[in-house]
Amino acid sequence: MTSPKSLLDLTATGQLSVRFLLLLAAAGLYLFFLYQRFRKGRWMSVLMSVLGAAAAVYVGLALMLWLLQPRLVFYPAREHDWRPEEVGLPYEPVRMYTEDGIELDAWFVPAQNASYTILFCHGNAGNISHRLDSLLLFREWGLNCLIFDYRGYGHSSGRPSEKGLYQDAAACWKWLTEVRQIPPETIILYGQSLGGAVAANLAARLAEQGGPQPAGLVIESCFSSLVDIGRHYYPWFPVRWFARFRFDTVQAVRKVRIPILVIHSPDDEIVPFEFGHKIFENANPPKQFSRISGSHNEGFLQDLQTYQTIWTEWVEQLKNHTSSASKKLNDSSL
Numbered sequence: 001m002t003s004p005k006s007l008l009d010l011t012a013t014g015q016l017s018v019r020f021l022l023l024l025a026a027a028g029l030y031l032f033f034l035y036q037r038f039r040k041g042r043w044m045s046v047l048m049s050v051l052g053a054a055a056a057v058y059v060g061l062a063l064m065l066w067l068l069q070p071r072l073v074f075y076p077a078r079e080h081d082w083r084p085e086e087v088g089l090p091y092e093p094v095r096m097y098t099e100d101g102i103e104l105d106a107w108f109v110p111a112q113n114a115s116y117t118i119l120f121c122h123g124n125a126g127n128i129s130h131r132l133d134s135l136l137l138f139r140e141w142g143l144n145c146l147i148f149d150y151r152g153y154g155h156s157s158g159r160p161s162e163k164g165l166y167q168d169a170a171a172c173w174k175w176l177t178e179v180r181q182i183p184p185e186t187i188i189l190y191g192q193s194l195g196g197a198v199a200a201n202l203a204a205r206l207a208e209q210g211g212p213q214p215a216g217l218v219i220e221s222c223f224s225s226l227v228d229i230g231r232h233y234y235p236w237f238p239v240r241w242f243a244r245f246r247f248d249t250v251q252a253v254r255k256v257r258i259p260i261l262v263i264h265s266p267d268d269e270i271v272p273f274e275f276g277h278k279i280f281e282n283a284n285p286p287k288q289f290s291r292i293s294g295s296h297n298e299g300f301l302q303d304l305q306t307y308q309t310i311w312t313e314w315v316e317q318l319k320n321h322t323s324s325a326s327k328k329l330n331d332s333s334l
Contacts, residue, residue, distance in 0.1 A: 069243075069244045069245060070160070070244075073124060073160075073194075073226065073245055074124055074152065074160040075124055075125035075126070076125075076126075076127065076150070076152050076153040076154070076160060077125070077126045077127050077130070077153070077154070078127070078153075078154065078155075080127065080128075080129035080154060080155070081129050081130065082129045082130075082132055083129065084107060084109065084132065084135065087132055087136060089109060089132065089135060089136060089139065090109070090110065091107045091108060091109045091110075091135075092107070092108040092109075092110070093105075093106075093107060094106040094107065094108050094146070094148075094175070096148075096171055096172065096174075096175045096179075097171065098151070098164075098167045098168055098170070098171040099167055099170070099171065100164075100167060102151045102156065102157055102158040102164070102167070102168070103156065103157045103158075104148050104149065104150075104151070104156045104157075104168055104171060104172070105128070105148070105149050105154050105155035105156045106128070106146055106147060106148035106149065106172065106175075107128060107135075107146070107147050107148075108144070108145070108146050108180075109135050109138070109139055109144065109145045109146075109147070110139075110144050111138070111139045111140075111141075111142050111143055111144050111145075112142065113142060114142050114143055114144040115142065115143075115186065115315075115319065116143050116144070116186050116187070116188050116215060116315060116318070117143070117144035117145065117146065117176060117182050117186060117187050117188070118138055118143050118144065118145040118146070118187075118188045118190045119146055119169070119172055119173060119176060119187055119188070119189050119190065119199070119202075119214075120134070120135075120138075120145050120146065120147035120148070120190050120191075120192075120195075121148075121169055121189070121190065121191040121192070121195030121196070121198040121199045121202075122147065122149075122191075122192055122193075122195050123192045123193035123194050123195055123221075123297075124193060124194035124195075126153075127149050127153045127154030127155075128147045128148065128149050128153075128154055129154065131147060133300075133301060134192075134300070135147060137300075137308070137311075141308070141311060141312060141315075143188075143315070144182075146172055146175070146176055148168065148169075148172050150164070150165050150168050150198075151164045151165070151168055152164075156168075162245045162246065162247060165198050166198065166201050166202070166205070168198075169198050169199065169201070169202040170202060170205065173187070173202060173206070173214075177212070183212075184211075184212035184213060184214055184215075185212065185213065185214070185215055186215055187214045187215060188214065188215050188216050188217070188218060188315075188318075189202055189203050189214050189216070189217045189218070190217075190218040190220070191218070191219055191220065191222060192220050192221060192222075193220070193221050193222055193223075193270075193271065193296070194222070194247065195222075196219035196220060196221070196222025196223075196249055196279075197222060197223070197225075197226075197247035197248070197249040197252070198247075199217060199218075199219065200217065200219060200222075200249045200252035200253050200256065200279075201247075201252045203217045203252065203253075203255075203256045203258065204251075204252040204253070204254075204255040204256055207255050207256050207257060207258075208255060213257070213258050214258060215258065215259070215318055216258050216259040216260065216261065216314075216318050217253075217256060217258055217259070217260045217261070218260075218261045218262075218263065218314075219249065219253075219260065219261070219262050219263070219276075219279060220262075220263040220264070220300070221263070221264055221265065221268055221270075221271055221276070221296055221299065222249055222262075222264075222271065222275070222276065222279060223247075223249065223271045223275045224248075224249055224250045224275040224278040224279055224282075225246060225247060225248040225249060225250055225251070226243060226245050226246055226247040226248075227240050227243050227246065227248075228275060228278075229271065229275070230243060232272060249279050250278060250279055250282045253279055253282055253283040253284070254282055254283075254284070256283065256284060257284055259286045259287070259288075259317070259318060259321055260280075260283045260284075260286070260287040260288070261287075261288050261290065261310070261314050262276055262279050262280040262283070262287070262288070262289045262290070263276075263290050263291075263292060263300075263307075263310060264276025264277070264289075264291060264292075265291060265292045265293055265294050265295070265296070265299040265303075266291060266293070267293055267294055267295060267299065268295065268296045268299065269295055269296055270296040270297075271296060273291075276289070277289065286321065288314060288317075290310040290314075292306050292307050292310070293306070
């Protein structure tokens with residue numbers, strides 16, 4: 001028996017085949033038209049026609065790329081495929097509101113004797129239910145974690161946008177520090193892929209405000225900016241001219257003064273390794289660059305031992321850095 005989903009797939013495939021045949025027929029007619037002119041010796045007419053068609057195709061593709069940018073950047077999934085209780089993960093469901101009235105869905109996962117709390121900004125696809133592996137690891141390593149869905153993702157309301165995602169992360173920071181009353185200096189901002197740009201932007205905003213700062217910032221498998229990644233995939237287009245989103249991680253880390261850890265894999269098939277290095281090079285000290293092996297989405301599991309060592313050693317360094325900073329502050333106040 002054919003499922004409704006299979007019928008939908010078959011319908012989409014049929015529509016695609018019809019469009020392809022129509023396009024093929026149009027191309028055939030156009031080539032026949034050019035051939036007739038070529039036979040009559042109208043060389044200049046043929047050349048101008050070809051150049052005009054090429055320009056039209058280029059402009060059409062550029063326009064399509066501009067219009068489809070939101071779909072290329074954001075891949076939200078509304079339904080939760082898994083729940084924390086299915087893997088024995090204790091958690092507290094959280095609902096919070098952004099400054100522009102969007103309701104966000106989040107999970108707070110506690111760990112025993114946790115010295116730090118992670119504010120987890122996930123990537124551009126799926127939702128929080130697809131990050132249980134990371135949540136399990138953080139709890140095992142003694143780290144609390146607040147993971148949230150951006151607007152338009154999972155059970156959060158609204159539609160995703162660059163400004164909106166920044167507001168979402170700010171609302172989570174406010175909830176942790178004001179509602180949960182977790183000391184800011186014990187919060188680690190962490191972002192995967194697109195979430196790295198979101199976490200970096202939050203760190204930059206907090207630095208500009210000059211209030212209590214988070215303990216550190218971790219950027220994993222992230223691009224230097226959306227313009228850079230656009231140039232990588234579409235080198236024949238002037239991406240900077242018509243980019244509707246920036247997500248400029250490099251610009252953000254230049255404003256940050258807290259410890260930064262950049263994690264990237266040279267095997268990353270989606271975000272080139274060089275972009276991770278670019279983020280690191282533009283960050284202020286104290287900073288650390290660590291490499292793992294494996295793919296963009298699964299590298300942390302494929303190279304789990306290395307990944308765990310990176311995290312545990314960096315958190316230990318973070319404790320030493322916090323202790324040194326506190327000692328300097330106390331000495332200066334004497």
